[in-house]
Amino acid sequence: MEGYNLLYDGGLSAVEAVEQLTYLLVLKLEDEERQTAVSGEQPEAPTPHGWSSLTKKRSGPLVAQYTQILAQRSSSTSGTAVDAVFAGAQNHISDPALLQRLILDLFDVERWNGYGESLLGEAYGELLQRTMNERRSGAGQFFTPRPLIEAIVEVLQPALTDTINDPACGMGGFLLGAHDYLARQLASSTSDEECQYGSQQRRGAELVPGAARLATANLLLHGAVTAGQPAPISVRDALAQQPDRKASLVLTHPPFGKHAELFGEGSRHTYERPDFMTVSTDKQINFLQHVMSLIAVRGRAAVVVSDNVLFAQGAAETIRRDLLNRFDVHTILRLPTGTFPSASGVRASVIFFDQHANHAGEFPQTSGIWVYDLRPRRPFDASSSPLNQRVLNEFVSAYGPGLYRTDRRETEHFRYFDIHDVLEHDHASLDLTPQNEDSEEGPLATPEEIAQGVLNDLHIALQEFKELTAELRHDDAE
Numbered sequence: 001m002e003g004y005n006l007l008y009d010g011g012l013s014a015v016e017a018v019e020q021l022t023y024l025l026v027l028k029l030e031d032e033e034r035q036t037a038v039s040g041e042q043p044e045a046p047t048p049h050g051w052s053s054l055t056k057k058r059s060g061p062l063v064a065q066y067t068q069i070l071a072q073r074s075s076s077t078s079g080t081a082v083d084a085v086f087a088g089a090q091n092h093i094s095d096p097a098l099l100q101r102l103i104l105d106l107f108d109v110e111r112w113n114g115y116g117e118s119l120l121g122e123a124y125g126e127l128l129q130r131t132m133n134e135r136r137s138g139a140g141q142f143f144t145p146r147p148l149i150e151a152i153v154e155v156l157q158p159a160l161t162d163t164i165n166d167p168a169c170g171m172g173g174f175l176l177g178a179h180d181y182l183a184r185q186l187a188s189s190t191s192d193e194e195c196q197y198g199s200q201q202r203r204g205a206e207l208v209p210g211a212a213r214l215a216t217a218n219l220l221l222h223g224a225v226t227a228g229q230p231a232p233i234s235v236r237d238a239l240a241q242q243p244d245r246k247a248s249l250v251l252t253h254p255p256f257g258k259h260a261e262l263f264g265e266g267s268r269h270t271y272e273r274p275d276f277m278t279v280s281t282d283k284q285i286n287f288l289q290h291v292m293s294l295i296a297v298r299g300r301a302a303v304v305v306s307d308n309v310l311f312a313q314g315a316a317e318t319i320r321r322d323l324l325n326r327f328d329v330h331t332i333l334r335l336p337t338g339t340f341p342s343a344s345g346v347r348a349s350v351i352f353f354d355q356h357a358n359h360a361g362e363f364p365q366t367s368g369i370w371v372y373d374l375r376p377r378r379p380f381d382a383s384s385s386p387l388n389q390r391v392l393n394e395f396v397s398a399y400g401p402g403l404y405r406t407d408r409r410e411t412e413h414f415r416y417f418d419i420h421d422v423l424e425h426d427h428a429s430l431d432l433t434p435q436n437e438d439s440e441e442g443p444l445a446t447p448e449e450i451a452q453g454v455l456n457d458l459h460i461a462l463q464e465f466k467e468l469t470a471e472l473r474h475d476d477a478e
Contacts, residue, residue: 007093007102014131015210016092021127022217023070024107026085027051030227032113049073054103059096066099067091084216084231088209121222128171128218143170144253144304145339149177151392152302152350155401158182158249162201165247167238167254167290169204172215172224174251175232178202179224203247205238239271239286246296253304254287256346277322280315284308288319288351292327300354304335307347311431320428324366324419329353330405332430333395334373339387351430369417370408371432372398410434 007017031051046052049069057065073086093099112120125146132143158164158178166174179202202224206212212235219225225232270279271286275293280286284305295301309316310332323329331352340346356365372395374387398414400407410416415434422428 007098012092015214018127018131018214019089019210020091020093021102022085022124022214023089024102025112025124026082026217026220027054027069028107028110029112030082032111036113051108055108058100062103063091063094063096063099066093079230080227081216081220081225081229081231082227084233085213085220087213087235089213117221117223121218124218124221125176128214132171143340144173145387146173146177147387147389147392148335148339148350149173149251150180151396152251153177153181154396155399156249156251156300156302156352157401160185162249163245163247163296164202164249164251165294166204166250166252167294168252168287169206169215169233170211170253170255172204172218172233174253175202175204175215176219176222176224178249178251179219179222202232204233205236206233207235207237209235239269239273239283239290242273242275243290243294246299247294248296248299250291250295250299250301250303252287252291252302254284256284256306256340256348278315278318282309282315285315285319288323292323295327295355297355297357301352303351304348305351307349307431310349311427311429313427317427320430321423323351323353324423324428325364326355327353327365328356329366329369329430331399332369332371332432334371334375334433336374336387349430364419364423366419366422368419369422369430369432370399370405370414371417371434372414373434374413375433 007020012020028051031046034046034050049072053065053069054062067090070086070089070091073083074089076083076086093102115123129143129146153174158181160182162178164175164178166172169175204215206215212233215233216225216231219232220227270281272279273289276286276289278285278289288303288305288309291301291303310320329351333350333352335348335350337345337347339348353366374391374395394413398408398411408414408416411434413434415432417432422430422432425432
């Protein structure tokens with residue numbers, strides 16, 4: 001995190017700081033790969049726009065060279081994963097001393113590929129998580145907690161033959177989670193399954209170029225894609241048109257609120273598509289409609305939504321009724337408040353649904369919904385995560401991946417709701433709770449919770465101010 005702190009303290013935003021570190025790291029890794037000669041062969045000669053060209057320059061010429069390298073790399077049209085990392089790249093480090101320190105003292109002294117994909121990918125993922133979950137970064141909408149991703153992937157059990165899609169992939173967490181799960185299945189796979197696994201069966205879309213760059217780097221550094229493979233994430237508005245290809249497994253967490261406002265690209269659009277049941281400016285409602293079009297027959301999906309999608313009237317109610325009618329909405333996971341640290345007060349749930357082959361023409365396709373509630377647990381505070389492996393393992397066990405849903409059993413936190421009761425509920429609300437008594441958690445954050453979020457923000461800001469002051473005093477003393 002030292003390089004990140006240097007850049008952040010140097011005036012860069014959280015996202016800009018991570019982007020610059022990503023460019024430098026990938027350039028260094030490319031140089032190390034170049035120097036790793038195959039037995040009996042000479043290493044490739046350094047390129048004029050490679051890492052070694054940076055280590056030979058100082059001051060103004062160093063900044064100019066780095067700027068030129070990024071401009072050259074950003075203009076590539078190869079369509080490979082590694083070039084997607086540099087798509088639209090710009091230099092935001094104007095201080096020559098800072099850039100020199102990053103290159104010579106932090107990056108050049110290490111042999112980064114010696115850490116291996118596992119360790120390097122974990123470190124990069126941790127950097128993304130810390131950055132995106134900082135309240136001051138405002139980027140939490142692009143990052144889904146890893147334990148939640150792992151639990152969702154585990155219960156849906158991706159197959160090597162699945163076509164997997166995330167139309168709002170943010171930092172690429174779901175694509176990476178699916179890759180990690182599938183990689184463990186390769187040991188017992190057939191040659192045909194292995195071939196299909198390696199043929200770009202995992203795809204994503206992301207509206208924001210900056211998020212797509214970081215997501216691609218995340219997949220690349222984890223070994224989920226190779227540098228020369230086609231870029232796994234397309235930079236586009238997935239809602240702009242109907243899907244041209246169905247997916248057998250859709251995993252996604254559409255952003256809360258105005259999409260992409262962190263990167264200065266936020267706007268509220270309506271989408272008039274022939275496959276959409278209703279017109280809305282709500283991004284989450286539109287993404288839910290998009291997933292309903294994207295999922296293949298006999299496919300399955302998990303979508304993270306804010307709770308207003310579950311209980312709001314108007315367009316939200318229209319989509320809920322259509323979803324229950326045409327799809328098998330079988331499970332809802334109610335997430336605790338604080339699951340997304342930078343989205344203060346937002347409450348969210350995960351909707352699991354399948355697309356069955358409707359040979360009999362029977363409607364609704366949903367016969368009943370199982371609701372697992374993580375909210376009655378102990379209160380959450382900013383010093384600990386509301387989601388941990390233990391509570392999510394309990395959800396996975398109750399879900400029973402691979403078992404018939406008729407084998408499920410009700411518990412204190414897990415309850416079955418018959419579809420007829422749901423449809424007769426106010427506005428077909430899916431804001432259901434397993435608790436017999438009224439839950440203390442409602443659809444909106446209480447004033448006390450909002451006040452606590454503000455207090456936490458102030459505490460974090462004060463702590464960061466103290467740390468920065470201490471660093472400045474230490475520098476002055478030297």
